[in-house]
Amino acid sequence: MLNIFLQASFIITILISFLWLLSVIIKNASIVDLFWGFGFVVVNAFYFFISGDINTRKTLLLILVTIWGLRLSIYLAWRNIGKGEDFRYQEFRKNYGYKNYWWISFFQVFLLQGVLIMIVSLPLLGANISTKSAQLNWIDYIGILVWIFGFIFEAGGDLQLTRFKQNINNKGKVLNTGFWKYSRHPNYFGDTTVWWAFAIFSIAAGNYWQIIGSFIMTLLIIKVSGVAMLEKSLKDKKPEYQEYIKKTSSFLPWFPKK
Secondary structure: OHHHHHHHHHHHHHHHHHHHHHHHHHOOOOHHHHHHHHHHHHHHHHHHHHOOOOOHHHHHHHHHHHHHHHHHHHHHHHHHOOOOOOHHHHHHHHHHOOOOHHHHHHHHHHHHHHHHHHHHOHHHHHHHOOOOOOOOOHHHHHHHHHHHHHHHHHHHHHHHHHHHHHOHHHOOOOOOOHHHHOOOOHHHHHHHHHHHHHHHHHHHOOOOHHHHHHHHHHHHHHHHOOHHHHHHHHHHHOOOHHHHHHHOOOOOOOOOOO
């Protein structure tokens, strides 16, 4: 298992390095965001083909991870391409100096994302290397249901937000309908749920410690790069958001307060 993990890490490092070189040429570190979902597709596909016999669980996981990862990368590409570098990376350039950031970004942004992809992807490694029967069991079916539930929230939340932003009359307003009526971050909740589905598949395959990847993903989304960062930004940009906070659950979907 360690050997397979190290081989996958080498592949991701190579891909991340090429992506970094491209970012230096176009002077836009934001392209690293587009690789996030696709990186997991690559890692899981490597696990799938290198770990031995093809079975039902591995094939199912290959389909689910590919659907999730490609949708996310395509969505981010459609949303971000042509809009310049994200404000986060612009701030980094300002803090570290425009002349030096080209090489700093390799370690701070690109290599860091590669490391996170490998850590978070541990449930995929566990699910692909079975220590129990490779046939689907009742735990797998729970994983399927959890994945469907999470994917609907993630993709549905992104779709509702996209349609909301496309209406120029909504500029400066807060989306509080659909999934956004029950959670201030339904897309992040859905993303987290999808990763716990992958953890369930790892458990079904007889591998348990690998679910630490799902813990890390949850921590990243809630405390680091997802909910926490967006909440801080929206509080400053949208006055209505304070009222939205009072009524709507932060993360886990729940009925709004009166």
